[in-house]
Amino acid sequence: MANSGLQLLGFILSLVGLAATISATFMVQWKKQSQSKAHRVYEGLWMTCSGNERTTCDPHDSVLKLPPEVQATRAVLLFSILLSAVAVMISIVGMKCTHFMDAKPSSKSLAALIGGILFMSSGLLTIIITSWYVKMIVNSSQQTHRLQSLEFGKAVFVSGFGGFLTMGGGAFLSCRRCSKRQAAQSISSNHLLPTAIPKSNYV
Template structure:
């Protein structure tokens, strides 16, 4: 029962991590800039927004004209989301609380472990690309003019949180001890000790 609870916890954390990662990918505040006290500029992976009290947004039209950090982050985040979606299906099949692959406990535990490893890889990809994006912002901040400097947006922190949650959930699901079938050691002991009583 305890291992099933850990599996459910890992599945829930991974599911939340996937949702947070998707939200971060769609957010527009990957980097922000303030011009004066009221004018704001936000840039995301898919669109950019600017304005004072009311902001107007427009989608990025030309992929090749985008900065390298935006292109790379967009691609890796989509890869992470796809990998997490596949891991979600694999983990559902391998969890003890589902009826898939009944009677095949060893295969079921292996499937859950594979799903957990896929979640951990997806979370690691999110953390790596988000950290690299943040590093690029710092480099631009140090090199550019003060009026052209950008800072971290909220999406960067949301993406870090999504990657950590996905990795934590995958660690619980990928734990071999949590997913392996419970052995009836007590029954095995009784079955081996019973024949010995015939020799008394």
């Protein structure tokens, strides 16, 4: 039961991390630029919003005209979400609280391990691309004019938080040590049962 609870905890953490990654991917506040005290420009992966009190948003027209950090971040995050989606389906099959492949415990444990590894890979990709995006923003802010304040927005923190949650949840899911220990206990109990039954017949 302890191993089943650990898997369920890891699965929930991974789902929360996936939801945070999806939210960050479509958020506008990836890059914030203050051209004056009132006028601000927010640049996301899919659109740019600007204005004073009223904000207007325009989607990116061409992918080729986008900065390289936006193109790379968009592609890697979409691939990370795809990996997590595959990991969700595989993990549901391999978790002990489900009834898929109950007749094949070794295959079920392997499915949970693969799902956990996919979750960890997805979270690691999210963390790497988010850190690289932050580095690019810092380098760009050092080259911009002093009147223009360039900094990263809230989506960066949401993306990093989602990546760490997904990676941590995958680590819990791929805990094969617990499943091996539980399997060893079940095997040892099965070996003890035949020896105990014949002794009771002689009494």
